[in-house]
Amino acid sequence: MLQFKESNRAKKQLEKVSVTGSGQYAPSLHLQLIELEDDLKRLKGFARRVDKITHKRDVLLPKWLPIVEQHLANIKEGKPNDNPIFAYCTVWLFDINDLGRGLEFAFTAIELNQPMANSIRRKWPGFIADTVFDWAQTQAEKGSSIEPYFGQVFSNVANHWKLPEQVTAKYYKFAGLALLRSKNGDISPSTVGDVQRLQQADGYLAKAAELHKHAQVKTVRNKIAMRLRAIAELNAQ
Structure with a gap:
């Protein structure tokens, strides 16, 4: 009061x-x-x-x-x-x-x-990117939706804002991992059956590695490759 x-x-x-x-x-x-x-x-x-x-x-x-x-x-x-x-x-x-x-x-x-x-x-783009990224991490770990806010900022980070490569890389990495998350928030390529989704995730992760050599995406990309081979073998039967 x-x-x-x-x-x-x-x-x-x-x-x-x-x-x-x-x-x-x-x-x-x-x-x-x-x-x-x-x-x-x-x-x-x-x-x-x-x-x-x-x-x-x-x-x-x-x-x-x-x-x-x-x-x-x-x-x-x-x-x-x-x-x-x-x-x-x-x-x-x-x-x-x-x-x-x-x-x-x-x-x-x-x-x-x-x-x-x-x-x-920080300037506006850096402040927005850091703030929304922290929020998205918390949401994703709980298995909650990160949209539409993460997508809005990711679009700007990827296409318009000239942020440090490490910041842009972490957005690409997070976007890739988001495509691989299960409903409880775990990152699990083996549970994804959509080939296009797996390929898109791998593309984001590859871009993250290209932007920042310490992006640490190799293990996940290997799991995506294994999953894609398993789906291909299953479809070939």
Whole structure:
């Protein structure tokens, strides 16, 4: 309840700034950034990660997302503007595991050349790739779906973003292994009966090895080859 009241209070203060200010966007943004700095200091005061995530979800995002939505509306109206608040909200969406909206905002940030949050040293593509990869690993190990988010990012990693070869390689490797996973999350080429699926997985793994010599895909590729030979022999009977 206290967090809800704090969020409403802050939102009303910011709305008041936009109505009673000079009518120009810049002074309002200046005051908003001062408020944001105060919020970031309070956020650092939480010792536990779970409490930080809860605060982002229940207080910070409800408070700042309306400001970000107005920022995006201004850009659509032909008023380009860099807004650090947009970057922080995007990062927070990933933190609270709202990958759908997080990716929507992050792709927009790249498209509009928006600055990354000061607390993040990586650029947008690297941040997105690392964050979604970590999430996909957790999902896959549980036997849960990694789509559509992994596929969206993999497409960009493979075709558009110029990331370090090691990062691109781990995406190709993971994409290949994902085609070989059983329902419980285990990697098991011997249970895959689709030849095209096996060949696609092997192609991804081969690309990973081409990009990074320490991709460690040889053993799995050998198992795929064994499975393909077994299927061929079975079909030949």
